[in-house]
Amino acid sequence: MxxxxxxxxxxxxxxxxxxxxxxxxxxxxxxxxxxxxxxxxxxxxxxxxxxxxxxxxxxxxxxxxxxxxxxxxxxxxxxxxxxxxxxxxPNLRVKPEPDTGAYGWRQIAVEVYGGTLLNTWLDRDLGLAGRLTLRDGSHRLVNIDRALLRVPQLAVHLDRSVNTDGLKLDRQKHLQPIWGLGNVEEGDLIRFLEQEAGLAQGEVAGWDLMVHSIEPPAYLGRDQELVAGxxxxxxxxxxxxxxxxxxxxxxxxxxxxxxxxxxxxxxxxxxxxxxxxxxxxxxxxxxxxxxxxxxxxxxxxxxxxxxxxxxxxxxxxxxxxxxxxxxxxxxxxxxxxxxxxxxxxxxxxxxxxxxxxxxxxxxxxxxxxxxxxxxxxxxxxxxxxxxxxxxxxxxxxxxxxxxxxxxxxxxxxxxxxxxxxxxxxxxxxx
CATH class of the missing domain: 3.40.630.10 (Zn peptidases)
Structure with missing residues (x-):
């Protein structure tokens, strides 16, 4: 060559x-x-x-x-x-009824999109981005590019075999990210996004949202000959x-x-x-x-x-x-x-x-x-x-x-x- x-x-x-x-x-x-x-x-x-x-x-x-x-x-x-x-x-995408949670944790319901490596979404600071559809049929892009969500992994003390038998994740139970404390409130996520986007409450009629890692791309290695992102x-x-x-x-x-x-x-x-x-x-x-x-x-x-x-x-x-x-x-x-x-x-x-x-x-x-x-x-x-x-x-x-x-x-x-x-x-x- x-x-x-x-x-x-x-x-x-x-x-x-x-x-x-x-x-x-x-x-x-x-x-x-x-x-x-x-x-x-x-x-x-x-x-x-x-x-x-x-x-x-x-x-x-x-x-x-x-x-x-x-x-x-x-x-x-x-x-x-x-x-x-x-x-x-491939990533995690927000479900039609996104507000969920248990035991005092507020969470966001997500669905697995594509053939993602599930474990790579654990213990990362995650943002939320995508498209909001307004009642008049127009669209508004939204990007919360800060630490908003996190999918916490189970501590090794509660799963002693994880390093020998491998990590096993249930797509439904184990991948729902947390984003706060308190009681679950229906419509909470969309109200938050309307505020972030400068929209009136109730203006959003539909959404196509997904999580993303907020860590920026970076050169990697001694000679910076690689890129991670x-x-x-x-x-x-x-x-x-x-x-x-x-x-x-x-x-x-x-x-x-x-x-x-x-x-x-x-x-x-x-x-x-x-x-x-x-x-x-x-x-x-x-x-x-x-x-x-x-x-x-x-x-x-x-x-x-x-x-x-x-x-x-x-x-x-x-x-x-x-x-x-x-x-x-x-x-x-x-x-x-x-x-x-x-x-x-x-x-x-x-x-x-x-x-x-x-x-x-x-x-x-x-x-x-x-x-x-x-x-x-x-x-x-x-x-x-x-x-x-x-x-x-x-x-x-x-x-x-x-x-x-x-x-x-x-x-x-x-x-x-x-x-x-x-x-x-x-x-x-x-």
Missing amino acids: STPARFDRGHTDDMMTFLAASPSPYHAVANAAARLEKAGFRQVLETDAWDGTTGGKYVLRGGAIIAWYVPEGAQAHTPFRIVGAHTDS PRMDNLLSVHAGTAALAAVAESGDLPYIPVLAAFDHEENGSQADTGADGPLLGNVLERSVFARGGAYEDKARAFAGTVCLSSDTGHAVHPNYAERHDPTHHPRANGGPILKVNVNQRYATDGSGRAVFAAACERADVPWQTFVSNNAMPCGTTIGPITAARHGIQTVDIGVAILSMHSARELCGAKDPYLLAKALVSFLTD
């Missing part, structure tokens, strides 16, 4: 800022949109008629954002180059894709229409109107074709020439559990982005997709690695196979190798976010 160009720590600094400012999918898409606005993009509403003008545009729907840039000279059948990612992360799976890719799209929009003359597609609900199957298995991406791409005067034939031609890089985190080789990895595939931190392969189509990569990714990395002078699962271990999946099957689009699964995937706090190489973004710029522009 080639030696990469000089590491730009500024990109990783900015990624850490993005992680800290995005405790929910709704915050993530708002922050991505704000960055694209600075690059000249403008929001278009799905309920409005679209025109065929050139320039950068984006659509927001809940925790998803689809953004694209139409260069001068683009035709109705011009293919797309798509960076796909997802905005959600929350929600790298998969806001690392959302940030890289946003940065890449903003960068290529400044280049003007492009052979493709570059697209960022960041979906919600990947961690629980993508079957939502904001998920990769929903119609959002297809609708946006079709409407873009039709707005430029195209017909079905143009759409078919454009989709046939389109390629999507599905960018999601993957597994770095774990030094304490190396036997869980394939013996000939050991992705390493700071080794560059990974190409993810699974012949059973848990990843969408094939040989021709490998060639596309390799060429993009070569042009960008970015090293890259390959990930494949140990045959004795089940393989995870991504939005890649869903995108390929739903839209008939060639899709390649890639990402950054991390440790502690699905923990409340994950770990990656400090160089890898920059190397991923650099490869994405190359993919979108040539």
